[in-house]
Amino acid sequence: MVRQRNERGQTTLLIIGLAVVLLMMAAVVTDASAAYLQRQGLDTLADGAALTAADAGASGDEAYGNGLDVDLHLDADVARAAVLSYLHRVGAYDRYPGLSTRVSVDSSTQRVIVEVRAPIHLPLHVPGSPEHADVAAVSAATVGVDE
Template identity: 60%
Template sequence: MAERRRRDERGSTMVMIIGFAAVLLMLTAVVVDASAAYLERQGLDNLADGAALAGADAGASGEDVYTTGVDEERLRLFADSARAGVDDYLARSGAYADHPGLRVAVSVDPAARSVTVRLRAPLTLPLHVPGSPERAVIGATGSAVVSPQR
């Protein structure tokens, strides 16, 4: 009788070990995917900030800056130049190659002299957790304000 109980207990232990191993593997996949998503978002944050700064710089570098000078009332932000500056920055930094499917939205507010850049890119996760979405999208926003220094 004692031998029969030991065999029954060993079978129960095996199921429990397999269950714990499955949970551990899923937790590992979640941590790896979360870390990859965090790092990707940090990279997009840096790109968005740099693009906003480049756009603000390009947008405030109109011809009037060189011909008439700049004071607080006359500094203007040119939307087309700002958008071109953002696009140029993203192209030079290799953002389009590093993030296939990158979508860019640029908002220019001439009254506030600000440029806001919103980036969205598909996220490829290294591991797939059952029940998680097949395709994920990650986004970042950066903004810059132009004001003359005295």
């Protein structure tokens, strides 16, 4: 007498496994989209802050006092203050809690570099992925006289 194997329940197991894989894929796509959108927002902030810093850092006194035939010099302290003022004015600290900034001025190239970084709170958690992550954006603006 040959005994037949009972395969009941095998389809259910496959369906549950497929559902778990699909749910994890949906979570990954949702988290990746949230990270991308936050990076886009930080890119916009970094661009605006860099332009504001370059504009404020190159004081108009040089242009009006020395003329435009010499290079403008950036004041690092004024550039940093302009970035912080800009971020407060546009509500960046409210929109991105934990926002941090780093402003550097390269005098040789007359360039302001602004980095903004904020923690991201992912809507879904995928097992094996980090629970806390930061998203950052860097932008630069150069001050110079076109000839």
